[in-house]
Amino acid sequence: MRVTIEVNGRETSADIEDRLLLVHYLRNTLGMTGTHWGCDTSNCGACTVWLDGLPVKSCTTLAAMADGRSVRSVEGLEGDTLDPVQQGFIEEHGLQCGFCTPGMMMVARALLDRDPDPDEATIREAISGNLCRCTGYENIVRAIRWAARKQAETGRSDREAEEAVL
Amino acid sequence: MTATETPSPDTLTSPAGNPLGFGRMLRKEDARFVRGQGHYVDDLVLPGMLHGAILRSSYAHAKIVSIDTSAAEAHPKVKAVITGKTLEGLNLAWMPTLSGDVVAVLATDKVRFQGQEVAFVIAEDEYSARDALELIEVEYEPLPAVVDARHALDPDAPVIRDDLEGRTDNHIYDWEAGDAAACDEVFANAEVVVAEDMIYPRVHPAPMETCGAVAHMDKVTGKLTIWTTTQAPHAHRTIYALVAGLPEQKIQVISPDIGGGFGNKVGIYPGYVLAIVGSIVTGVPVKWVEDRSENLMSTSFARDYHMHGEIAATRDGKILGLRVNVLADHGAFNGVAQPTKFPAGFFHVFTGSYDYPAAHCKVTAVYTNKALGGVAYACSFRITEAVYLVERMVNCLAFELGMDPAELRMKNLLRPEQFPYTSPTGWVYDSGNYPRALEEAMRIAGYDELRAEQAKRREEAAKPGADPSAPLMGIGISFFTEAVGAGPRKHMDILGLGMADGCELRLHPTGKAQLRLSVQTQGQGHETTFAQIVSHVIGIPPEDIEVIHGDTDNTPFGLGTYGSRSTPVSGAAAAVAAQRVKEKAKVIAAAALECSVEDLEWEHGRWYVKGDHAAGKTMAEIAMAAHSSLELPEGVEGHLDASVVYNPPNLTYPFGAYICVVDVDPQTGAVKVRRFIAVDDCGPRINPMIVEGQVHGGLADGVGMALMEVIAFDSDGNNLGGSFMDYLLPTSMECPSWELGETVTPSPHHPIGVKGVGESATVGSPPAVVNAVLDALQIRAADMPFTPAVTWRALQGRPIRPDLAIE
Numbered sequence A: 001m002r003v004t005i006e007v008n009g010r011e012t013s014a015d016i017e018d019r020l021l022l023v024h025y026l027r028n029t030l031g032m033t034g035t036h037w038g039c040d041t042s043n044c045g046a047c048t049v050w051l052d053g054l055p056v057k058s059c060t061t062l063a064a065m066a067d068g069r070s071v072r073s074v075e076g077l078e079g080d081t082l083d084p085v086q087q088g089f090i091e092e093h094g095l096q097c098g099f100c101t102p103g104m105m106m107v108a109r110a111l112l113d114r115d116p117d118p119d120e121a122t123i124r125e126a127i128s129g130n131l132c133r134c135t136g137y138e139n140i141v142r143a144i145r146w147a148a149r150k151q152a153e154t155g156r157s158d159r160e161a162e163e164a165v166l
Numbered sequence B: 001m002t003a004t005e006t007p008s009p010d011t012l013t014s015p016a017g018n019p020l021g022f023g024r025m026l027r028k029e030d031a032r033f034v035r036g037q038g039h040y041v042d043d044l045v046l047p048g049m050l051h052g053a054i055l056r057s058s059y060a061h062a063k064i065v066s067i068d069t070s071a072a073e074a075h076p077k078v079k080a081v082i083t084g085k086t087l088e089g090l091n092l093a094w095m096p097t098l099s100g101d102v103v104a105v106l107a108t109d110k111v112r113f114q115g116q117e118v119a120f121v122i123a124e125d126e127y128s129a130r131d132a133l134e135l136i137e138v139e140y141e142p143l144p145a146v147v148d149a150r151h152a153l154d155p156d157a158p159v160i161r162d163d164l165e166g167r168t169d170n171h172i173y174d175w176e177a178g179d180a181a182a183c184d185e186v187f188a189n190a191e192v193v194v195a196e197d198m199i200y201p202r203v204h205p206a207p208m209e210t211c212g213a214v215a216h217m218d219k220v221t222g223k224l225t226i227w228t229t230t231q232a233p234h235a236h237r238t239i240y241a242l243v244a245g246l247p248e249q250k251i252q253v254i255s256p257d258i259g260g261g262f263g264n265k266v267g268i269y270p271g272y273v274l275a276i277v278g279s280i281v282t283g284v285p286v287k288w289v290e291d292r293s294e295n296l297m298s299t300s301f302a303r304d305y306h307m308h309g310e311i312a313a314t315r316d317g318k319i320l321g322l323r324v325n326v327l328a329d330h331g332a333f334n335g336v337a338q339p340t341k342f343p344a345g346f347f348h349v350f351t352g353s354y355d356y357p358a359a360h361c362k363v364t365a366v367y368t369n370k371a372l373g374g375v376a377y378a379c380s381f382r383i384t385e386a387v388y389l390v391e392r393m394v395n396c397l398a399f400e401l402g403m404d405p406a407e408l409r410m411k412n413l414l415r416p417e418q419f420p421y422t423s424p425t426g427w428v429y430d431s432g433n434y435p436r437a438l439e440e441a442m443r444i445a446g447y448d449e450l451r452a453e454q455a456k457r458r459e460e461a462a463k464p465g466a467d468p469s470a471p472l473m474g475i476g477i478s479f480f481t482e483a484v485g486a487g488p489r490k491h492m493d494i495l496g497l498g499m500a501d502g503c504e505l506r507l508h509p510t511g512k513a514q515l516r517l518s519v520q521t522q523g524q525g526h527e528t529t530f531a532q533i534v535s536h537v538i539g540i541p542p543e544d545i546e547v548i549h550g551d552t553d554n555t556p557f558g559l560g561t562y563g564s565r566s567t568p569v570s571g572a573a574a575a576v577a578a579q580r581v582k583e584k585a586k587v588i589a590a591a592a593l594e595c596s597v598e599d600l601e602w603e604h605g606r607w608y609v610k611g612d613h614a615a616g617k618t619m620a621e622i623a624m625a626a627h628s629s630l631e632l633p634e635g636v637e638g639h640l641d642a643s644v645v646y647n648p649p650n651l652t653y654p655f656g657a658y659i660c661v662v663d664v665d666p667q668t669g670a671v672k673v674r675r676f677i678a679v680d681d682c683g684p685r686i687n688p689m690i691v692e693g694q695v696h697g698g699l700a701d702g703v704g705m706a707l708m709e710v711i712a713f714d715s716d717g718n719n720l721g722g723s724f725m726d727y728l729l730p731t732s733m734e735c736p737s738w739e740l741g742e743t744v745t746p747s748p749h750h751p752i753g754v755k756g757v758g759e760s761a762t763v764g765s766p767p768a769v770v771n772a773v774l775d776a777l778q779i780r781a782a783d784m785p786f787t788p789a790v791t792w793r794a795l796q797g798r799p800i801r802p803d804l805a806i807e
């Protein structure tokens, strides 16, 4: 079947097998390998991307389900500068091996878009569908708090959300 | 070796604002990761690349009657199907393990654990490869399986390894350390002896990235390049050369970005070899990446130690001796990755952090119908098991004596003046101040207040009409001593390869440097830390030092990153290389300044003439001079570089004191970790931010193992932990906000005084959590993981074995 999917603001289109998973559409069909894959059971969240503005696990989403819709992945986070979430992960050492990081950041970005000032408990709950084997989560929580503070200071939030407003 | 320096965090900063040496520095590697531009094995695409998938055994133990691959071969997108028969023709059906055993690459005669490799399909894409697996018909004749290690040596137990000539049982080895006779005497005369059985269940490192490889055999040049998830690229290269009979100079192993290792990526798995064979057979690159179930079911598990400990003491709590019998479940093949001389790894460091004269351990290893492995999951060659044993036994003793476990520990900890300390089993602990670390942990925790709160809660709970759902509060302590940085070549090798590490430092004419390491990062931040080590010694900015690693064609030989050995061994190599460059720079500076070497004095990053501070040369100026036409003294070659092989004189011994506070729901058995206090001493911290990150990750491991992680089996040998639905990893919800502290005791023999830290928290934290849960339940012993069901049953006085589905 043929699908047309907007990915990070760019229209993509391909003939695919009906059963192709969105994670494989991104990674293999488009060659966008920032989105990772880490389990068979929809438990780890390494594959998290946005579908029409909401985080989904792309390993449990068929590419066909994204037809005519828009996807945002880690490659779509950076604008002229890094997204505050990306910067926060660097500043607070929120990543080690980096494998869970794209999924974590997509969840974090979505959280801050709906709640710009989340407390620790809220952050922990938001990322509870994403596993990290390296960091013990502490610095991920701090990274997201860092991003929240940064946005509050600079008045800058999400590039994509801003563009939608413009 | 030059005299030990004890570095303080360096106060000078570079133009980019980084410390010129030690201190908090943001990681160089993060720029690519936060943009999704890491390069992991599965990200690699080569022209014409095919995809492999492995058919695995559905039985734990069965004879292979026949394998019919014809339907799979007829699949339009399948290029080849490889079975054990194909490999037998190439003499590759079996390969050596890291412990002198052999393991089947693809099973030929029978399968010996569920998930074992049976056939390999190579197809145009991954989906087709997996479709074709379904088309392979394997006829099995099921055999009774050995599941419970305690019955592996029963006379009527099925013999698993009938492939080994003359094999009539499932016994692998017996190994002992310590003085049994001295121990017997101490125990015979002791006022108090406490015995306990405990299981350190089978767990799995489960890095977020599974294992995989892309192999490319270039038919024309005969060069094999393999991009693979390995923690030890150089060792892998040598093993591929030995296994496949390929010329080693034509093998390049590239370990790109690795999504976590934790010991899971030390061994060579059949999948890697199959990708290589696949590339040889098809003439194009072949990729193989396992799925999560394959990772959990077939790659290196950890622990699986059944331990019986006995501790002897005086009635007032002076420990006199510890002895232990271990039954080690090694699975169907002996594939542990550890120094050859130590079949039970470093388990004999089990005497721990305490001062007593008598110790003895005996380890019996057996085959069972389970996957192979055993040394993995940040275990420091089984010091996890050792620390768990001693820290549980000390708590059992405290329980029997009715003594506070902190007080009992304080009474028995080694004193600072006893270092270097030779343990009853022969380890030489390099340095430590243990009481200070425990005091610091108790101070941060507010230990006395916690105990007071607990007493009050217990009092409330005992009152008539008390709330039956009121949480049970528990406080657990552990004190650990690690032994990391394997190791002295004389004592330590893996498959005959000595555990010394090479390192090369080269300054370019403009004063920028490249550092080539034999170890490589799976997230530990080597690209940053190692630049800081060099910067600390020669004072050039860490941002000017490029760390090159994970590519055998571009780095010197060394044994890789595991066992927390990078900083103790390769970190020392980098420091020594930098010291040599600094000394060579001095000679060149003297030539450039036309003075004698003795007239020069060092300030960070610059040699200058004594008494004339303005007359000097920076490292960058010296680097340019070293490459220029400047006339150098007789015997001094140009350029500015050094190449080092570091053979550690001893291991380093980081240590720490951990305190965990839990609340247990008495009605559901759910355990909540309320607080976790971790005081670590790993010597001076090169980058405190990275050290803390390492500790955080290990603490989460401890919570995972103590509360939820286990690979259990049913009586047929079916793996009950084969997915993330069944094998539970801790999430952000189970982890508390870690409270860290530190003390600093430098290693006297490491050139910059540092000790390893990567595994400290994984080693030290499980007993703290378990001790806390048992303290909450007010019982002496039960086995982890304390899932709600296990905890609830323990609370009812009917504890269950966590590693078997049947009792």
Ligand code: FES
Pocket: A036, A037, A038, A039, A040, A041, A042, A043, A044, A045, A046, A047, A048, A057, A058, A059, A060
């Ligand atoms: S890959 Fe694990 S949840 Fe999608």
Ligand code: FES
Pocket: A094, A095, A096, A097, A098, A099, A100, A101, A131, A132, A133, A134, A135, B208, B259, B260, B523
């Ligand atoms: S940084 Fe390695 S899994 Fe999260």
